[in-house]
Amino acid sequence: MKKNLYTAEASATGGRSGHVRSSDSVIDMNMSVPEGLxxxxxxxxxxxxxxxxxxxxxxxALIVIAGRDNQKLDPESTVQCSVTLFQEGEGYGLSAVLDVDLKGLDQQQATDMVNRAHQICxxxxxxxxxxxxxxxxxxQPIALPADNA
Incomplete structure (x- = not known):
């Protein structure tokens, strides 16, 4: 059963070279085409x-998974996300790379935790x-289970 927990609202004017504002004004900033473009x-x-x-x-999601395992995520652990804008034919798309550094865990433990977090994020x-x-x-790239792609 679906249970709505929160709804974020924001508005934009002027497209990529305009302005965005969240309904509570916490986000209130100018936008631009990326500088490299x-x-x-x-x-x-x-x-x-x-x-x-x-x-x-x-x-x-990693914090939740750690909690389910009665563990605590090292506060120095990081998630680096890179988002790429690309053009394919007439359309545009995005791809992402998540690079997770879970301090204090070996590669196998970290891989398991990352795959489980990918299921719930x-x-x-x-x-x-x-x-x-x-x-x-x-x-290091990790393989995704078939049901986690």
């Missing part, structure tokens, strides 16, 4: 916001089958 310096872009959200959300669930997501543990 001719945009201005000092403004964010949708890919950066997506990367920050995915990294944060995936880190929380709302960003992973939402992107599954819709965009390519690569998982890495300490810089």
């Amino acid at each position: 001719g945009g201005k310096k000092g403004a964010t872009n949708p890919e950066q916001l997506f990367a920050a959200g995915y990294a944060s959300c995936f880190q929380q 709302p960003y992973s669930v939402g992107t599954r089958g819709n965009m390519e997501v690569e998982l890495k543990v300490a810089g």
Whole structure:
């Protein structure tokens, strides 16, 4: 049974070179095409916001998985998310790489935890089958189970 927990609201004007604002005004910033594509310096872009959200959300999924195992995630553990904008034919798309560094865990333990977090993270669930997501543990690509791709 689906239970709604929270709904975020934001509005945009001016597209990639405009402005975004969340309904509570916590986010209230200018947007720009990425600087490498001719945009201005000092403004964010949708890919950066997506990367920050995915990294944060995936880190929380790792905290949940650790808690289910009666463990505590090392506070120095990190999730680095890279989001790539690409063009394919007339359309555009995104791909992501999550590189997880779980301090204090060996490669196998970390791989297991990352795969389990990928099952429950709302960003992973939402992107599954819709965009390519690569998982890495300490810089090393890991294989995804068939049901976790």
